[in-house]
Amino acid sequence: MTRSILELVEEHSGENFDLHERYMNAQMVKVLKTIGFDRHYVRASGPYLYDDRGEQYLDLLSGYGVFAVGRNHPAVVRVLREVLEAELPSMVQMDVSLLSGILAERFLADVPGGLEKVVFTNSGAEAVEAAIKFARYATGRPGIVYCDHAFHGLTLGSLSLNGEDIFRAGFGPLLPDTHRIAFDDLGALERVLATHEVAAFVVEPIQGHGVNVPTRDYLPEAARLCRKHGALFVADEIQTGLGRTGKLWAVEHWGVEPDVLLSAKALSGGFVPVGAVAMRKQIFDAVFSNMVRAPIHGSTFSKNNLAMAAGIATLDVIREEKLVENAARVGEGILGELRALVGRYAFLKEVRGMGMMQALEFASPDRLKHRSAWKLLDAAQKGLFSQLITVPLFQKHHILSQTAGHDSATVKFLPPLTIGDADRKWIVRAVEEVVADTENIGGAIWELGRSLASAAIRTKVGR
Numbered sequence: 001m002t003r004s005i006l007e008l009v010e011e012h013s014g015e016n017f018d019l020h021e022r023y024m025n026a027q028m029v030k031v032l033k034t035i036g037f038d039r040h041y042v043r044a045s046g047p048y049l050y051d052d053r054g055e056q057y058l059d060l061l062s063g064y065g066v067f068a069v070g071r072n073h074p075a076v077v078r079v080l081r082e083v084l085e086a087e088l089p090s091m092v093q094m095d096v097s098l099l100s101g102i103l104a105e106r107f108l109a110d111v112p113g114g115l116e117k118v119v120f121t122n123s124g125a126e127a128v129e130a131a132i133k134f135a136r137y138a139t140g141r142p143g144i145v146y147c148d149h150a151f152h153g154l155t156l157g158s159l160s161l162n163g164e165d166i167f168r169a170g171f172g173p174l175l176p177d178t179h180r181i182a183f184d185d186l187g188a189l190e191r192v193l194a195t196h197e198v199a200a201f202v203v204e205p206i207q208g209h210g211v212n213v214p215t216r217d218y219l220p221e222a223a224r225l226c227r228k229h230g231a232l233f234v235a236d237e238i239q240t241g242l243g244r245t246g247k248l249w250a251v252e253h254w255g256v257e258p259d260v261l262l263s264a265k266a267l268s269g270g271f272v273p274v275g276a277v278a279m280r281k282q283i284f285d286a287v288f289s290n291m292v293r294a295p296i297h298g299s300t301f302s303k304n305n306l307a308m309a310a311g312i313a314t315l316d317v318i319r320e321e322k323l324v325e326n327a328a329r330v331g332e333g334i335l336g337e338l339r340a341l342v343g344r345y346a347f348l349k350e351v352r353g354m355g356m357m358q359a360l361e362f363a364s365p366d367r368l369k370h371r372s373a374w375k376l377l378d379a380a381q382k383g384l385f386s387q388l389i390t391v392p393l394f395q396k397h398h399i400l401s402q403t404a405g406h407d408s409a410t411v412k413f414l415p416p417l418t419i420g421d422a423d424r425k426w427i428v429r430a431v432e433e434v435v436a437d438t439e440n441i442g443g444a445i446w447e448l449g450r451s452l453a454s455a456a457i458r459t460k461v462g463r
Contacts, residue, residue, distance in 0.1 A: 014040055014052065034455050035391050037400075046070035047416040047423060049400065057398045058426060060413040065208075065239045068266035069317045070418040076269035079313040083305050090305040099308035106315050107267075107276055112249055113257030117284035120302045121275035124238035124264030125153025128202070130277045131260050132157050132175070133297060135200035135232045138286040142177035143198035145231075149183060149405065151209045152202060152236055161202055164209060166406045183207060184214045186221050193229035200232040200260070205250035208239045209405035211359030211412055213352055219254045232259040232283070238275070239357075242266040243318055243417050246328030246355030253354065259283065269314040274307040323417040330424055331355035331415070337428045345435045346370045347385065358413040359404050360431070362386060373441050373449070380453035382407040388449050389434055397430035 012019070017038060021029045032038045039057075043050040047070055049057040062068065069076065083099075090097070104118045119134075121127045132144055146152065150163035160175035162168055163183075177197070181188040192198060201222060206213050226233040235258035240250035242263065247253055249261065260283065264275035288294060301307070318324060335358055338351040346365035353359050362385050364374040377384045386403040389411045393399040404412035415423070437445045 044071035100303035115278040116281040127275035128158040141199040147183040234260040243324035327355040381456035
């Protein structure tokens with residue numbers, strides 16, 4: 001008889017880091033231990049995590065945006081249990097499944113621009129891979145344009161559109177005919193589109209790495225330029241979509257109608273990975289042009305019943321609990337209160353974002369003493385100052401967050417869309433206290449800085 005999974009978890013309780021160090025990514029274990037994030041979580045509910053000591057943490061990481069409806073949402077749990085207990089046929093393959101058809105209908109009903117067809121995938125990266133294939137086939141062109149600092153995934157095709165060199169280094173040669181341009185630079189985009197070799201421009205409406213928000217005209221004009229030059233405008237809404245920015249889709253802030261829209265992460269409800277590639281009918285029909293080509297693109301697990309049910313339940317929760325509206329109200333409240341801190345503290349340069357996608361950028365200040373302290377940290381590792389924010393937010397205030405990119409002095413928050421006013425106050429109070437502490441050069445927070453700098457230097461020497 002199969003052992004109870006809960007018995008197995010209990011038997012190995014507390015072995016998380018040891019098992020990962022021995023059999024998986026030991027470097028990640030070192031990172032977590034170095035910054036003091038090595039907790040043993042035993043329970044999760046909504047926006048909160050609980051460790052083996054009974055301590056509660058506010059999760060502003062949300063599994064990189066996966067837990068938009070919170071962790072272990074009861075409505076999603078109920079639906080998944082129903083599917084498991086119903087013994088429904090799944091992945092018959094020489095068939096068309098009902099649940100995937102239902103999810104397709106509901107998903108496309110709320111996608112901007114009248115996109116009529118959808119392909120389901122197992123992940124966001126796989127959605128990007130599919131978009132590359134469909135764009136090339138539908139246009140007959142090879143070129144794919146992407147932006148500096150973009151993040152579209154880590155599989156080989158999606159990695160070819162990654163704008164951070166640290167992720168690309170050593171994995172080449174990557175896909176040919178890909179072109180990197182600066183984000184929010186229409187001139188650069190038009191120059192590459194004018195070659196008439198570009199199949200698609202793939203862009204995040206708000207960049208996840210850095211939470212970079214474009215100027216008002218950038219996305220509408222980018223979409224117009226794509227139409228002018230015969231390229232497809234592909235909106236990567238894998239992180240920004242499904243309410244994250246205070247609109248169901250981030251492109252709605254600018255009135256943009258993409259040719260292709262990518263979704264994943266939150267669509268899973270936090271349980272079963274699922275991605276979606278919505279597109280115009282003519283793009284879809286170009287690829288699936290006859291019966292011989294019916295199986296020309298697909299994925300074994302992509303339309304499995306659990307993933308489809310999770311997507312259906314998640315869309316229902318977002319609508320019924322008005323989470324898009326909550327993301328706009330509470331998220332903009334957080335941004336407004338944090339923006340009020342800019343100018344009051346030396347290191348805080350800017351607060352930006354939309355809805356529940358937020359960033360605090362720090363920079364070297366004018367004051368000599370503060371500038372010297374910054375330079376010492378930056379010499380050890382560029383962007384290290386951001387850890388002076390994330391570490392005490394976690395250790396002292398029990399708020400889990402992350403830096404917004406490699407070598408970036410920017411802290412990023414991706415709260416679940418379910419957080420309320422009490423959580424907003426928790427966030428603002430904690431951030432202000434931590435940022436205020438950085439003003440005291442030589443204080444406890446700078447002892448942490450020296451410790452982190454020493455660890456960074458040891459890592460460089462050990463390479």
